[in-house]
Amino acid sequence: MSIVLIVAERQPDGQLRKATLHAAAAGADLAAKAGAELHLAILAEDPAPLAERLKDCGAKVIHTLASPSFAHYLAETYAPAVAELAKSVGASFVGAAATAQGRDLLPRVAARLRAAMASDVVGFSGAGTDIVFTRPMWAGAVISDVKLKTAIKAFTIRATEFPAAPAGKAPAEVTAFSAPAAPASPTRFVDFKEVKSARPELTEARIVVSGGRGTKGDFKEVEALADELGAAVGASRAACDAGWVPNDWQVGQTGKVVAPQLYVAAGISGAIQHLAGMKGSKVIVAINKDPEAPIFQVADYGIVGDLFKVLPELRAAIHGAK
Ligand SMILES: Cc1cc2nc3c(=O)[nH]c(=O)nc-3n(C[C@H](O)[C@H](O)[C@H](O)COP(=O)(O)OP(=O)(O)OC[C@H]3O[C@@H](n4cnc5c(N)ncnc54)[C@H](O)[C@@H]3O)c2cc1C
Structure with missing residues:
Protein backbone atom coordinates (compact mmCIF):
# COMPACT_ATOMS: atom_id res chain seq x y z
CA MET A 1 0.00 0.00 0.00
CA SER A 2 1.32 3.45 -0.83
CA ILE A 3 2.10 5.89 1.95
CA VAL A 4 1.42 9.58 2.50
CA LEU A 5 4.10 10.88 4.86
CA ILE A 6 3.40 14.19 6.64
CA VAL A 7 6.16 15.96 8.56
CA ALA A 8 4.94 17.36 11.90
CA GLU A 9 6.16 20.73 13.14
CA ARG A 10 6.93 22.07 16.60
CA GLN A 11 6.85 25.65 17.81
CA PRO A 12 10.05 27.00 19.33
CA ASP A 13 8.62 26.19 22.80
CA GLY A 14 8.27 22.53 21.76
CA GLN A 15 4.48 22.56 21.50
CA LEU A 16 2.77 21.22 18.39
CA ARG A 17 2.27 23.83 15.68
CA LYS A 18 -1.46 23.82 14.93
CA ALA A 19 -0.81 23.80 11.18
CA THR A 20 0.37 20.19 11.63
CA LEU A 21 -3.21 19.14 12.45
CA HIS A 22 -4.39 20.76 9.22
CA ALA A 23 -1.57 19.03 7.31
CA ALA A 24 -2.62 15.72 8.91
CA ALA A 25 -6.22 16.30 7.74
CA ALA A 26 -4.95 17.12 4.24
CA GLY A 27 -2.78 13.99 4.35
CA ALA A 28 -5.80 11.89 5.39
CA ASP A 29 -7.86 13.34 2.51
CA LEU A 30 -5.03 12.57 0.05
CA ALA A 31 -4.53 9.09 1.50
CA ALA A 32 -8.25 8.31 1.08
CA LYS A 33 -8.12 9.39 -2.58
CA ALA A 34 -4.81 7.68 -3.34
CA GLY A 35 -5.76 4.48 -1.52
CA ALA A 36 -2.78 5.07 0.78
CA GLU A 37 -1.94 4.98 4.48
CA LEU A 38 -1.28 8.16 6.43
CA HIS A 39 2.06 8.25 8.28
CA LEU A 40 3.50 11.12 10.34
CA ALA A 41 7.16 11.97 11.01
CA ILE A 42 8.21 13.75 14.20
CA LEU A 43 11.78 15.04 14.47
CA ALA A 44 12.81 16.24 17.92
CA GLU A 45 15.31 15.72 20.68
CA ASP A 46 12.49 13.90 22.47
CA PRO A 47 9.59 13.20 20.08
CA ALA A 48 7.56 11.22 22.66
CA PRO A 49 5.27 14.06 23.91
CA LEU A 50 4.34 15.06 20.37
CA ALA A 51 3.79 11.44 19.35
CA GLU A 52 1.39 11.13 22.29
CA ARG A 53 -0.39 14.34 21.24
CA LEU A 54 -0.77 13.15 17.60
CA LYS A 55 -1.50 9.50 18.32
CA ASP A 56 -5.24 9.62 17.70
CA CYS A 57 -5.48 12.10 14.82
CA GLY A 58 -5.95 9.52 12.06
CA ALA A 59 -2.41 8.37 11.20
CA LYS A 60 -1.71 4.67 10.84
CA VAL A 61 1.95 5.00 11.84
CA ILE A 62 3.97 7.74 13.58
CA HIS A 63 7.71 7.64 12.91
CA THR A 64 9.76 9.29 15.65
CA LEU A 65 13.23 10.55 14.82
CA ALA A 66 15.03 11.37 18.06
CA SER A 67 18.35 13.19 18.10
CA PRO A 68 19.90 16.18 19.89
CA SER A 69 20.56 17.56 16.38
CA PHE A 70 16.78 17.83 15.88
CA ALA A 71 16.30 20.00 18.99
CA HIS A 72 16.04 23.07 16.73
CA TYR A 73 14.89 23.12 13.13
CA LEU A 74 17.71 23.29 10.61
CA ALA A 75 17.09 22.39 6.97
CA GLU A 76 20.57 20.84 6.80
CA THR A 77 19.75 18.22 9.45
CA TYR A 78 16.02 17.75 8.84
CA ALA A 79 15.99 17.37 5.03
CA PRO A 80 18.33 14.35 4.76
CA ALA A 81 16.57 12.62 7.66
CA VAL A 82 13.07 13.09 6.18
CA ALA A 83 14.31 11.97 2.74
CA GLU A 84 15.89 8.84 4.27
CA LEU A 85 12.69 8.05 6.15
CA ALA A 86 10.58 8.53 3.01
CA LYS A 87 12.87 6.18 1.07
CA SER A 88 12.97 3.64 3.86
CA VAL A 89 9.18 3.38 4.27
CA GLY A 90 8.54 3.68 0.51
CA ALA A 91 6.42 6.83 0.75
CA SER A 92 4.72 7.91 -2.50
CA PHE A 93 3.75 11.34 -1.16
CA VAL A 94 5.72 13.52 1.26
CA GLY A 95 4.16 16.72 2.57
CA ALA A 96 3.94 19.33 5.29
CA ALA A 97 2.09 22.54 6.05
CA ALA A 98 3.26 25.54 4.00
CA THR A 99 4.63 27.30 7.07
CA ALA A 100 8.03 29.02 7.08
CA GLN A 101 9.53 25.65 8.05
CA GLY A 102 7.52 23.61 5.53
CA ARG A 103 8.39 25.97 2.69
CA ASP A 104 12.05 25.69 3.59
CA LEU A 105 12.13 21.95 4.17
CA LEU A 106 9.98 20.30 1.51
CA PRO A 107 11.77 21.59 -1.63
CA ARG A 108 15.03 20.25 -0.18
CA VAL A 109 13.42 16.89 0.62
CA ALA A 110 11.93 16.82 -2.90
CA ALA A 111 15.33 17.48 -4.46
CA ARG A 112 16.89 14.64 -2.45
CA LEU A 113 14.10 12.27 -3.55
CA ARG A 114 14.11 13.57 -7.15
CA ALA A 115 10.42 14.22 -6.55
CA ALA A 116 8.32 16.81 -8.35
CA MET A 117 6.63 19.21 -5.97
CA ALA A 118 3.42 21.24 -5.68
CA SER A 119 3.46 24.01 -3.08
CA ASP A 120 0.63 25.73 -1.20
CA VAL A 121 -1.88 23.05 -2.22
CA VAL A 122 -5.52 23.84 -1.39
CA GLY A 123 -7.14 20.58 -2.51
CA PHE A 124 -6.68 17.13 -4.00
CA SER A 125 -8.74 15.27 -6.60
CA GLY A 126 -8.35 12.17 -8.73
CA ALA A 127 -7.59 8.69 -7.47
CA GLY A 128 -4.76 6.21 -7.04
CA THR A 129 -1.52 7.49 -8.49
CA ASP A 130 -3.40 9.90 -10.76
CA ILE A 131 -3.75 12.62 -8.14
CA VAL A 132 -4.41 16.23 -9.10
CA PHE A 133 -3.02 18.93 -6.81
CA THR A 134 -4.96 22.22 -6.82
CA ARG A 135 -2.92 25.30 -5.97
CA PRO A 136 -3.26 29.08 -6.33
CA MET A 137 -0.87 30.98 -8.59
CA TRP A 138 -0.21 34.68 -9.14
CA ALA A 139 -1.50 35.69 -5.72
CA GLY A 140 -4.63 33.61 -6.15
CA ALA A 141 -5.63 35.23 -9.46
CA VAL A 142 -5.34 31.78 -11.08
CA ILE A 143 -6.14 28.39 -9.58
CA SER A 144 -4.16 25.64 -11.28
CA ASP A 145 -4.58 21.87 -11.28
CA VAL A 146 -1.23 20.11 -11.54
CA LYS A 147 -0.17 16.48 -11.89
CA LEU A 148 3.25 15.38 -10.70
CA LYS A 149 4.79 12.70 -12.87
CA THR A 150 7.58 11.45 -10.58
CA ALA A 151 7.22 8.27 -8.54
CA ILE A 152 7.48 10.23 -5.29
CA LYS A 153 5.49 13.44 -5.07
CA ALA A 154 6.22 16.25 -2.61
CA PHE A 155 3.84 19.00 -1.53
CA THR A 156 3.05 21.66 1.03
CA ILE A 157 -0.54 22.49 1.94
CA ARG A 158 -2.16 25.80 2.79
CA ALA A 159 -3.31 25.12 6.34
CA THR A 160 -6.22 27.55 6.18
CA GLU A 161 -7.87 25.44 3.45
CA PHE A 162 -8.13 22.22 5.48
CA PRO A 163 -9.85 21.61 8.83
CA ALA A 164 -7.76 20.48 11.78
CA ALA A 165 -7.62 16.67 12.05
CA PRO A 166 -10.02 15.68 14.84
CA ALA A 167 -8.75 13.62 17.78
CA GLY A 168 -10.34 10.35 18.83
CA LYS A 169 -9.31 8.14 15.91
CA ALA A 170 -7.75 4.67 16.29
CA PRO A 171 -4.31 5.03 17.90
CA ALA A 172 -1.32 5.06 15.55
CA GLU A 173 1.54 2.61 15.83
CA VAL A 174 4.55 4.60 17.06
CA THR A 175 7.87 3.43 15.71
CA ALA A 176 11.40 4.82 16.07
CA PHE A 177 13.47 5.53 12.96
CA SER A 178 17.17 6.14 13.35
CA ALA A 179 18.21 8.45 10.61
CA PRO A 180 21.82 8.24 9.45
CA ALA A 181 23.94 11.13 10.73
CA ALA A 182 23.46 14.20 8.57
CA PRO A 183 26.41 15.14 6.36
CA ALA A 184 28.71 17.74 7.94
CA SER A 185 27.27 21.19 7.37
CA PRO A 186 28.72 24.65 7.89
CA THR A 187 25.32 25.72 9.29
CA ARG A 188 24.66 25.41 13.00
CA PHE A 189 21.94 26.63 15.33
CA VAL A 190 23.17 29.55 17.44
CA ASP A 191 20.20 31.29 19.04
CA PHE A 192 16.48 31.89 18.64
CA LYS A 193 15.31 35.39 19.46
CA GLU A 194 11.59 35.16 19.96
CA VAL A 195 9.45 38.27 19.67
CA LYS A 196 7.41 38.13 22.87
CA SER A 197 3.85 39.37 22.62
CA ALA A 198 0.85 39.13 24.88
CA ARG A 199 -1.29 38.96 21.74
CA PRO A 200 -2.10 35.69 19.95
CA GLU A 201 0.13 34.54 17.09
C1 LIG B 1 5.12 40.92 -5.63
C2 LIG B 1 4.28 41.71 -4.67
C3 LIG B 1 3.94 41.14 -3.46
C4 LIG B 1 3.15 41.85 -2.55
N1 LIG B 1 2.81 41.27 -1.37
C5 LIG B 1 1.98 41.93 -0.53
C6 LIG B 1 1.56 41.35 0.70
O1 LIG B 1 1.97 40.22 1.05
N2 LIG B 1 0.69 42.04 1.47
C7 LIG B 1 0.22 43.29 1.13
O2 LIG B 1 -0.57 43.86 1.91
N3 LIG B 1 0.62 43.86 0.01
C8 LIG B 1 1.50 43.23 -0.82
N4 LIG B 1 1.92 43.86 -1.95
C9 LIG B 1 1.59 45.28 -2.13
C10 LIG B 1 0.20 45.54 -2.65
O3 LIG B 1 0.20 45.53 -4.06
C11 LIG B 1 -0.30 46.94 -2.20
O4 LIG B 1 0.62 47.92 -2.62
C12 LIG B 1 -0.49 47.06 -0.69
O5 LIG B 1 -1.26 45.99 -0.19
C13 LIG B 1 -1.21 48.38 -0.40
O6 LIG B 1 -1.31 48.54 1.00
P1 LIG B 1 -2.48 49.43 1.60
O7 LIG B 1 -3.79 48.86 1.21
O8 LIG B 1 -2.19 49.60 3.05
O9 LIG B 1 -2.21 50.84 0.91
P2 LIG B 1 -3.03 51.61 -0.20
O10 LIG B 1 -3.26 50.78 -1.39
O11 LIG B 1 -2.34 52.91 -0.38
O12 LIG B 1 -4.46 51.84 0.47
C14 LIG B 1 -4.69 52.67 1.56
C15 LIG B 1 -6.19 52.73 1.75
O13 LIG B 1 -6.46 53.45 2.94
C16 LIG B 1 -7.63 54.24 2.70
N5 LIG B 1 -7.59 55.35 3.67
C17 LIG B 1 -6.73 56.40 3.70
N6 LIG B 1 -6.96 57.15 4.79
C18 LIG B 1 -7.98 56.56 5.45
C19 LIG B 1 -8.67 56.88 6.65
N7 LIG B 1 -8.33 57.94 7.42
N8 LIG B 1 -9.68 56.05 7.04
C20 LIG B 1 -10.05 54.97 6.31
N9 LIG B 1 -9.42 54.65 5.16
C21 LIG B 1 -8.40 55.41 4.75
C22 LIG B 1 -7.54 54.66 1.25
O14 LIG B 1 -8.83 54.97 0.73
C23 LIG B 1 -6.93 53.41 0.61
O15 LIG B 1 -7.94 52.54 0.12
C24 LIG B 1 2.71 43.16 -2.88
C25 LIG B 1 3.05 43.72 -4.12
C26 LIG B 1 3.82 43.01 -5.00
C27 LIG B 1 4.15 43.63 -6.32
Whole structure:
Protein backbone atom coordinates (compact mmCIF):
# COMPACT_ATOMS: atom_id res chain seq x y z
CA MET A 1 0.00 0.00 0.00
CA SER A 2 1.32 3.45 -0.83
CA ILE A 3 2.10 5.89 1.95
CA VAL A 4 1.42 9.58 2.50
CA LEU A 5 4.10 10.88 4.86
CA ILE A 6 3.40 14.19 6.64
CA VAL A 7 6.16 15.96 8.56
CA ALA A 8 4.94 17.36 11.90
CA GLU A 9 6.16 20.73 13.14
CA ARG A 10 6.93 22.07 16.60
CA GLN A 11 6.85 25.65 17.81
CA PRO A 12 10.05 27.00 19.33
CA ASP A 13 8.62 26.19 22.80
CA GLY A 14 8.27 22.53 21.76
CA GLN A 15 4.48 22.56 21.50
CA LEU A 16 2.77 21.22 18.39
CA ARG A 17 2.27 23.83 15.68
CA LYS A 18 -1.46 23.82 14.93
CA ALA A 19 -0.81 23.80 11.18
CA THR A 20 0.37 20.19 11.63
CA LEU A 21 -3.21 19.14 12.45
CA HIS A 22 -4.39 20.76 9.22
CA ALA A 23 -1.57 19.03 7.31
CA ALA A 24 -2.62 15.72 8.91
CA ALA A 25 -6.22 16.30 7.74
CA ALA A 26 -4.95 17.12 4.24
CA GLY A 27 -2.78 13.99 4.35
CA ALA A 28 -5.80 11.89 5.39
CA ASP A 29 -7.86 13.34 2.51
CA LEU A 30 -5.03 12.57 0.05
CA ALA A 31 -4.53 9.09 1.50
CA ALA A 32 -8.25 8.31 1.08
CA LYS A 33 -8.12 9.39 -2.58
CA ALA A 34 -4.81 7.68 -3.34
CA GLY A 35 -5.76 4.48 -1.52
CA ALA A 36 -2.78 5.07 0.78
CA GLU A 37 -1.94 4.98 4.48
CA LEU A 38 -1.28 8.16 6.43
CA HIS A 39 2.06 8.25 8.28
CA LEU A 40 3.50 11.12 10.34
CA ALA A 41 7.16 11.97 11.01
CA ILE A 42 8.21 13.75 14.20
CA LEU A 43 11.78 15.04 14.47
CA ALA A 44 12.81 16.24 17.92
CA GLU A 45 15.31 15.72 20.68
CA ASP A 46 12.49 13.90 22.47
CA PRO A 47 9.59 13.20 20.08
CA ALA A 48 7.56 11.22 22.66
CA PRO A 49 5.27 14.06 23.91
CA LEU A 50 4.34 15.06 20.37
CA ALA A 51 3.79 11.44 19.35
CA GLU A 52 1.39 11.13 22.29
CA ARG A 53 -0.39 14.34 21.24
CA LEU A 54 -0.77 13.15 17.60
CA LYS A 55 -1.50 9.50 18.32
CA ASP A 56 -5.24 9.62 17.70
CA CYS A 57 -5.48 12.10 14.82
CA GLY A 58 -5.95 9.52 12.06
CA ALA A 59 -2.41 8.37 11.20
CA LYS A 60 -1.71 4.67 10.84
CA VAL A 61 1.95 5.00 11.84
CA ILE A 62 3.97 7.74 13.58
CA HIS A 63 7.71 7.64 12.91
CA THR A 64 9.76 9.29 15.65
CA LEU A 65 13.23 10.55 14.82
CA ALA A 66 15.03 11.37 18.06
CA SER A 67 18.35 13.19 18.10
CA PRO A 68 19.90 16.18 19.89
CA SER A 69 20.56 17.56 16.38
CA PHE A 70 16.78 17.83 15.88
CA ALA A 71 16.30 20.00 18.99
CA HIS A 72 16.04 23.07 16.73
CA TYR A 73 14.89 23.12 13.13
CA LEU A 74 17.71 23.29 10.61
CA ALA A 75 17.09 22.39 6.97
CA GLU A 76 20.57 20.84 6.80
CA THR A 77 19.75 18.22 9.45
CA TYR A 78 16.02 17.75 8.84
CA ALA A 79 15.99 17.37 5.03
CA PRO A 80 18.33 14.35 4.76
CA ALA A 81 16.57 12.62 7.66
CA VAL A 82 13.07 13.09 6.18
CA ALA A 83 14.31 11.97 2.74
CA GLU A 84 15.89 8.84 4.27
CA LEU A 85 12.69 8.05 6.15
CA ALA A 86 10.58 8.53 3.01
CA LYS A 87 12.87 6.18 1.07
CA SER A 88 12.97 3.64 3.86
CA VAL A 89 9.18 3.38 4.27
CA GLY A 90 8.54 3.68 0.51
CA ALA A 91 6.42 6.83 0.75
CA SER A 92 4.72 7.91 -2.50
CA PHE A 93 3.75 11.34 -1.16
CA VAL A 94 5.72 13.52 1.26
CA GLY A 95 4.16 16.72 2.57
CA ALA A 96 3.94 19.33 5.29
CA ALA A 97 2.09 22.54 6.05
CA ALA A 98 3.26 25.54 4.00
CA THR A 99 4.63 27.30 7.07
CA ALA A 100 8.03 29.02 7.08
CA GLN A 101 9.53 25.65 8.05
CA GLY A 102 7.52 23.61 5.53
CA ARG A 103 8.39 25.97 2.69
CA ASP A 104 12.05 25.69 3.59
CA LEU A 105 12.13 21.95 4.17
CA LEU A 106 9.98 20.30 1.51
CA PRO A 107 11.77 21.59 -1.63
CA ARG A 108 15.03 20.25 -0.18
CA VAL A 109 13.42 16.89 0.62
CA ALA A 110 11.93 16.82 -2.90
CA ALA A 111 15.33 17.48 -4.46
CA ARG A 112 16.89 14.64 -2.45
CA LEU A 113 14.10 12.27 -3.55
CA ARG A 114 14.11 13.57 -7.15
CA ALA A 115 10.42 14.22 -6.55
CA ALA A 116 8.32 16.81 -8.35
CA MET A 117 6.63 19.21 -5.97
CA ALA A 118 3.42 21.24 -5.68
CA SER A 119 3.46 24.01 -3.08
CA ASP A 120 0.63 25.73 -1.20
CA VAL A 121 -1.88 23.05 -2.22
CA VAL A 122 -5.52 23.84 -1.39
CA GLY A 123 -7.14 20.58 -2.51
CA PHE A 124 -6.68 17.13 -4.00
CA SER A 125 -8.74 15.27 -6.60
CA GLY A 126 -8.35 12.17 -8.73
CA ALA A 127 -7.59 8.69 -7.47
CA GLY A 128 -4.76 6.21 -7.04
CA THR A 129 -1.52 7.49 -8.49
CA ASP A 130 -3.40 9.90 -10.76
CA ILE A 131 -3.75 12.62 -8.14
CA VAL A 132 -4.41 16.23 -9.10
CA PHE A 133 -3.02 18.93 -6.81
CA THR A 134 -4.96 22.22 -6.82
CA ARG A 135 -2.92 25.30 -5.97
CA PRO A 136 -3.26 29.08 -6.33
CA MET A 137 -0.87 30.98 -8.59
CA TRP A 138 -0.21 34.68 -9.14
CA ALA A 139 -1.50 35.69 -5.72
CA GLY A 140 -4.63 33.61 -6.15
CA ALA A 141 -5.63 35.23 -9.46
CA VAL A 142 -5.34 31.78 -11.08
CA ILE A 143 -6.14 28.39 -9.58
CA SER A 144 -4.16 25.64 -11.28
CA ASP A 145 -4.58 21.87 -11.28
CA VAL A 146 -1.23 20.11 -11.54
CA LYS A 147 -0.17 16.48 -11.89
CA LEU A 148 3.25 15.38 -10.70
CA LYS A 149 4.79 12.70 -12.87
CA THR A 150 7.58 11.45 -10.58
CA ALA A 151 7.22 8.27 -8.54
CA ILE A 152 7.48 10.23 -5.29
CA LYS A 153 5.49 13.44 -5.07
CA ALA A 154 6.22 16.25 -2.61
CA PHE A 155 3.84 19.00 -1.53
CA THR A 156 3.05 21.66 1.03
CA ILE A 157 -0.54 22.49 1.94
CA ARG A 158 -2.16 25.80 2.79
CA ALA A 159 -3.31 25.12 6.34
CA THR A 160 -6.22 27.55 6.18
CA GLU A 161 -7.87 25.44 3.45
CA PHE A 162 -8.13 22.22 5.48
CA PRO A 163 -9.85 21.61 8.83
CA ALA A 164 -7.76 20.48 11.78
CA ALA A 165 -7.62 16.67 12.05
CA PRO A 166 -10.02 15.68 14.84
CA ALA A 167 -8.75 13.62 17.78
CA GLY A 168 -10.34 10.35 18.83
CA LYS A 169 -9.31 8.14 15.91
CA ALA A 170 -7.75 4.67 16.29
CA PRO A 171 -4.31 5.03 17.90
CA ALA A 172 -1.32 5.06 15.55
CA GLU A 173 1.54 2.61 15.83
CA VAL A 174 4.55 4.60 17.06
CA THR A 175 7.87 3.43 15.71
CA ALA A 176 11.40 4.82 16.07
CA PHE A 177 13.47 5.53 12.96
CA SER A 178 17.17 6.14 13.35
CA ALA A 179 18.21 8.45 10.61
CA PRO A 180 21.82 8.24 9.45
CA ALA A 181 23.94 11.13 10.73
CA ALA A 182 23.46 14.20 8.57
CA PRO A 183 26.41 15.14 6.36
CA ALA A 184 28.71 17.74 7.94
CA SER A 185 27.27 21.19 7.37
CA PRO A 186 28.72 24.65 7.89
CA THR A 187 25.32 25.72 9.29
CA ARG A 188 24.66 25.41 13.00
CA PHE A 189 21.94 26.63 15.33
CA VAL A 190 23.17 29.55 17.44
CA ASP A 191 20.20 31.29 19.04
CA PHE A 192 16.48 31.89 18.64
CA LYS A 193 15.31 35.39 19.46
CA GLU A 194 11.59 35.16 19.96
CA VAL A 195 9.45 38.27 19.67
CA LYS A 196 7.41 38.13 22.87
CA SER A 197 3.85 39.37 22.62
CA ALA A 198 0.85 39.13 24.88
CA ARG A 199 -1.29 38.96 21.74
CA PRO A 200 -2.10 35.69 19.95
CA GLU A 201 0.13 34.54 17.09
CA LEU A 202 -1.08 36.06 13.82
CA THR A 203 -1.58 32.80 11.91
CA GLU A 204 -3.33 31.06 14.81
CA ALA A 205 -5.53 33.94 16.06
CA ARG A 206 -9.34 33.71 15.93
CA ILE A 207 -9.55 37.46 15.30
CA VAL A 208 -7.12 39.68 13.37
CA VAL A 209 -7.29 43.48 13.19
CA SER A 210 -5.09 44.88 10.42
CA GLY A 211 -4.07 48.37 9.44
CA GLY A 212 -2.76 49.76 6.17
CA ARG A 213 -1.40 52.95 4.67
CA GLY A 214 -4.64 54.68 5.68
CA THR A 215 -3.37 54.70 9.28
CA LYS A 216 -0.59 57.05 8.15
CA GLY A 217 1.65 55.21 10.58
CA ASP A 218 -0.59 55.66 13.63
CA PHE A 219 -1.57 52.10 14.68
CA LYS A 220 -2.85 53.13 18.14
CA GLU A 221 -6.53 52.66 17.30
CA VAL A 222 -5.86 49.41 15.35
CA GLU A 223 -3.98 47.99 18.35
CA ALA A 224 -6.58 49.23 20.83
CA LEU A 225 -9.41 47.48 18.96
CA ALA A 226 -7.27 44.33 18.69
CA ASP A 227 -6.70 44.35 22.45
CA GLU A 228 -10.39 44.92 23.15
CA LEU A 229 -11.15 41.83 21.02
CA GLY A 230 -8.19 39.71 22.21
CA ALA A 231 -7.01 39.74 18.60
CA ALA A 232 -3.69 39.62 16.76
CA VAL A 233 -2.57 42.69 14.85
CA GLY A 234 -1.79 42.48 11.13
CA ALA A 235 -0.77 44.99 8.50
CA SER A 236 -0.53 45.56 4.77
CA ARG A 237 2.84 45.49 3.11
CA ALA A 238 2.65 49.25 2.59
CA ALA A 239 2.51 49.72 6.38
CA CYS A 240 5.37 47.27 6.97
CA ASP A 241 7.55 48.65 4.18
CA ALA A 242 7.10 52.16 5.59
CA GLY A 243 8.66 50.86 8.81
CA TRP A 244 5.53 51.72 10.83
CA VAL A 245 5.09 48.18 12.16
CA PRO A 246 7.24 45.02 12.26
CA ASN A 247 7.58 42.97 9.06
CA ASP A 248 6.20 39.87 10.77
CA TRP A 249 2.80 41.61 10.96
CA GLN A 250 2.47 41.54 7.16
CA VAL A 251 -0.55 39.68 5.79
CA GLY A 252 -0.61 38.67 2.14
CA GLN A 253 1.11 36.93 -0.71
CA THR A 254 4.58 37.72 0.59
CA GLY A 255 3.48 37.86 4.22
CA LYS A 256 1.39 35.52 6.34
CA VAL A 257 -1.75 33.72 5.21
CA VAL A 258 -4.51 33.97 7.81
CA ALA A 259 -8.08 32.68 7.94
CA PRO A 260 -9.49 33.83 11.28
CA GLN A 261 -13.15 33.85 12.27
CA LEU A 262 -13.06 37.65 11.99
CA TYR A 263 -10.69 39.87 9.97
CA VAL A 264 -10.93 43.64 10.35
CA ALA A 265 -9.12 45.66 7.65
CA ALA A 266 -8.72 49.34 8.46
CA GLY A 267 -7.29 51.73 5.86
CA ILE A 268 -6.35 48.88 3.53
CA SER A 269 -7.29 49.22 -0.15
CA GLY A 270 -7.58 45.48 -0.86
CA ALA A 271 -4.80 44.91 -3.40
CA ILE A 272 -4.82 41.38 -4.80
CA GLN A 273 -1.56 40.58 -2.97
CA HIS A 274 -3.17 41.51 0.37
CA LEU A 275 -6.36 39.58 -0.40
CA ALA A 276 -4.23 36.49 -1.12
CA GLY A 277 -3.39 36.38 2.58
CA MET A 278 -6.81 36.96 4.16
CA LYS A 279 -9.70 36.27 1.82
CA GLY A 280 -10.26 32.85 3.42
CA SER A 281 -11.34 34.63 6.64
CA LYS A 282 -14.84 33.67 7.81
CA VAL A 283 -16.12 37.24 8.31
CA ILE A 284 -14.36 40.27 6.83
CA VAL A 285 -15.05 43.79 8.07
CA ALA A 286 -13.56 46.63 6.02
CA ILE A 287 -13.21 50.25 7.11
CA ASN A 288 -12.18 52.60 4.34
CA LYS A 289 -13.02 56.19 3.49
CA ASP A 290 -13.12 55.38 -0.25
CA PRO A 291 -16.43 53.66 -1.15
CA GLU A 292 -14.77 52.33 -4.34
CA ALA A 293 -11.92 50.57 -2.47
CA PRO A 294 -11.58 46.97 -3.77
CA ILE A 295 -11.56 45.61 -0.19
CA PHE A 296 -15.35 46.15 -0.15
CA GLN A 297 -15.70 43.48 -2.86
CA VAL A 298 -14.60 40.76 -0.42
CA ALA A 299 -15.99 42.33 2.76
CA ASP A 300 -19.03 40.89 4.54
CA TYR A 301 -19.50 44.21 6.35
CA GLY A 302 -18.18 47.48 4.97
CA ILE A 303 -17.97 50.80 6.80
CA VAL A 304 -17.26 53.82 4.61
CA GLY A 305 -15.59 56.30 6.92
CA ASP A 306 -12.47 57.62 8.58
CA LEU A 307 -10.79 54.84 10.55
CA PHE A 308 -9.75 57.31 13.27
CA LYS A 309 -13.43 57.96 13.92
CA VAL A 310 -14.82 54.47 13.24
CA LEU A 311 -12.31 52.38 15.22
CA PRO A 312 -12.83 54.18 18.58
CA GLU A 313 -16.62 54.00 18.09
CA LEU A 314 -16.41 50.28 17.33
CA ARG A 315 -14.20 49.71 20.37
CA ALA A 316 -16.55 51.65 22.65
CA ALA A 317 -19.57 49.71 21.31
CA ILE A 318 -17.82 46.35 21.84
CA HIS A 319 -16.69 47.38 25.31
CA GLY A 320 -20.24 48.46 26.13
CA ALA A 321 -21.70 45.20 24.84
CA LYS A 322 -19.34 43.21 27.09
C1 LIG B 1 5.12 40.92 -5.63
C2 LIG B 1 4.28 41.71 -4.67
C3 LIG B 1 3.94 41.14 -3.46
C4 LIG B 1 3.15 41.85 -2.55
N1 LIG B 1 2.81 41.27 -1.37
C5 LIG B 1 1.98 41.93 -0.53
C6 LIG B 1 1.56 41.35 0.70
O1 LIG B 1 1.97 40.22 1.05
N2 LIG B 1 0.69 42.04 1.47
C7 LIG B 1 0.22 43.29 1.13
O2 LIG B 1 -0.57 43.86 1.91
N3 LIG B 1 0.62 43.86 0.01
C8 LIG B 1 1.50 43.23 -0.82
N4 LIG B 1 1.92 43.86 -1.95
C9 LIG B 1 1.59 45.28 -2.13
C10 LIG B 1 0.20 45.54 -2.65
O3 LIG B 1 0.20 45.53 -4.06
C11 LIG B 1 -0.30 46.94 -2.20
O4 LIG B 1 0.62 47.92 -2.62
C12 LIG B 1 -0.49 47.06 -0.69
O5 LIG B 1 -1.26 45.99 -0.19
C13 LIG B 1 -1.21 48.38 -0.40
O6 LIG B 1 -1.31 48.54 1.00
P1 LIG B 1 -2.48 49.43 1.60
O7 LIG B 1 -3.79 48.86 1.21
O8 LIG B 1 -2.19 49.60 3.05
O9 LIG B 1 -2.21 50.84 0.91
P2 LIG B 1 -3.03 51.61 -0.20
O10 LIG B 1 -3.26 50.78 -1.39
O11 LIG B 1 -2.34 52.91 -0.38
O12 LIG B 1 -4.46 51.84 0.47
C14 LIG B 1 -4.69 52.67 1.56
C15 LIG B 1 -6.19 52.73 1.75
O13 LIG B 1 -6.46 53.45 2.94
C16 LIG B 1 -7.63 54.24 2.70
N5 LIG B 1 -7.59 55.35 3.67
C17 LIG B 1 -6.73 56.40 3.70
N6 LIG B 1 -6.96 57.15 4.79
C18 LIG B 1 -7.98 56.56 5.45
C19 LIG B 1 -8.67 56.88 6.65
N7 LIG B 1 -8.33 57.94 7.42
N8 LIG B 1 -9.68 56.05 7.04
C20 LIG B 1 -10.05 54.97 6.31
N9 LIG B 1 -9.42 54.65 5.16
C21 LIG B 1 -8.40 55.41 4.75
C22 LIG B 1 -7.54 54.66 1.25
O14 LIG B 1 -8.83 54.97 0.73
C23 LIG B 1 -6.93 53.41 0.61
O15 LIG B 1 -7.94 52.54 0.12
C24 LIG B 1 2.71 43.16 -2.88
C25 LIG B 1 3.05 43.72 -4.12
C26 LIG B 1 3.82 43.01 -5.00
C27 LIG B 1 4.15 43.63 -6.32
